[in-house]
Amino acid sequence: MSDSSGKLMWKLDLLEVKFHNASPRYRNTKKLLKARHNEKLLKKLPSSSEADAQILQLKHEIFGKKYHACVKKLHRETKKLLKPNSGSSDVLEPEILDKLVVSRIIKAITNAMLPTKQLKENPPHYIPEEIRSIIIDKSNTSNPSGFFNTYCKNDNNRNKIISNLFNKKSIKTFVSEMEWTFRVVRGNITKQEKLLHKKISKAENDVSDVSDESDESDESDVDDNRIAYSSDSDSDADEPALHSRASDNDSEQQPDPEADSESGPESDSETERKYNLPQLATGYFSGGSDEEASDIDNDQVVKSVTEQRKNRRGQRARQKIWAKKYGKEAKHIKEERTRLASERERKQLEYEERERKRQMKRQAEPTGSNNQPLGDRSEKTGVVEEKLHPSWQAKKMAEKTITAKFSGKKIKFE
Structure with a gap:
């Protein structure tokens, strides 16, 4: 197959969740299967009868890549830690060192993938026959x-050298991550395994931060499962085993498994990240041609489903940020103060106007006796002329005689 290990693991996760109802390795697997308008994706999935064969084939291929990458990197790391002049390199000859590396990886496979006695006696068939024979024998x-x-058993010096070698912090960290790699390949990771891995990873990161503030502490903060998705790369042959767990590009492109969704120094809280998912418009498989991007997150359809939408913050949210940043000098706070002052002034003017009108009304009301009720209106009677005094009557008679008009008869003579 031309697909990268990450894309193979994604396909394997889709098939196992769909047909075996397994717990997903990636937190977006179920979202993709349950999304609306995913008819194209479902058409590309095999039938139930073909799914088991594809799952077995994918697991076989992924396991082979992880196994050979772990052998290569553990051998390089142990060889680097063996001091040339201490005699340890003479005790651990190249042939013995090769078998030591294989035996330690076999132990990691047994711890991670074969928890029961029945599985140890009959390992899964996706494990290559050569490795199965080593596990059984x-x-x-x-x-x-x-x-x-x-x-x-009969060489205490060699036993002491090997014990000291595998008690080194770098080797213990690599072995822990190697076991987690094979657990991810196995699938169906339990909650207890996730919690245990999270605690171990956190403890290792804390120790690394205290002991070394250099680039190694930065590398220890990389996601704990990153070896599971980058360990089969052969391009990092000259880099230290622990520093090749992930590159910056891998950390941006590879999808994180669900088991490690809460890993990292800034995500130790119990809250989980939530995603506002748009509707799925098309299917997932892009055809698998060699020219296409090897990383599954480059698929635009998967991005449209799984990436968090970068919506613009609402007005209230932006104002909270401005208030924390600028305090009382924030523009919206100044505008609010101005608005409140203007409203207070307007209300004060309205109150004063109402009081002025009330005062004028009170002044216009009658006061004192004017405020007393009036009596009933009486009917008008005829005017009775009063008799004048006799002296006045005599005077009026005298005036009339003086001013009396001529009343004689005119006589005309011819």
Whole structure:
């Protein structure tokens, strides 16, 4: 297959969640399967009868890549830590060192993928036959038990060197991540495994932050599962094993498993990130051609479903940010103060106008006796002329005689 390990793991997760009802490795797998308008995606998925064969094939291919990458990187890391002049390199000859590395990886596979006795006696068939035979045959010198009985049981010096080697912080961190890698390949990760891995990762990060403030502390903050998605890359052959867990581009492009959705120094709270998902417009599989991007997150359809929408903040949210940043000098706070002052002034003027009209009304009202009620109106009677005094009567008679008009008869003579 030309697909990258991350894309293979995504396809495997889709198939196992869809047909085996397994717990998803990625937090967006179920969202993608349950999204509306995903008919194209469902058409590209195989039938139930073909799904088991595809799941087995994908697991076989992914496991092979992870196994060989872990062998290569653990061998490089152990060889780097062995001091040339201390005699440890003479005790651990190249052949013994190769078997030591394989036995330690077999132990990690057993811890991560074979928790029961039945699985240890009959490992899953997606594990290559060569590795299955090493797991089953405890007398094999690459098996942890066979290696100890052959090389360490009667050699205390070699046993001490190996113990000191695997107690190194870098080796312990790598082994822990290696076990998590195989758990991710296995799938169906339980909540207890997630919590335990989160605690171990947090403890390792804390120790790294205290002991080293240089670039190593920055590298220890990378997602704990990153080796599961970048460990099969051969381009980092000259880099240290622990520093090749993830590059900056990988951390931006590779989808994080659901098991590690809460990892990292700034996401230790119990709250989970939520996504506002748009509707799924088209299917997921892009055809698998070699010219297409190898990373699954480059698929525009998956981005449209799984990425959080970058909506503009609302007015209230923006105002809260401005208030925290500028305090009383924020523009909206100044405008609010101006508006309140103007409203108070307007209300004061309205109150004063009402009081002035009330005062004028009170002044216009009658006061004192004018405020008393009037009596009933009486009827008018005829005017009775009063008799004049006799002296006045005599005077009026005298005036009339003086001013009397001539009343004689005119006589005309011819």
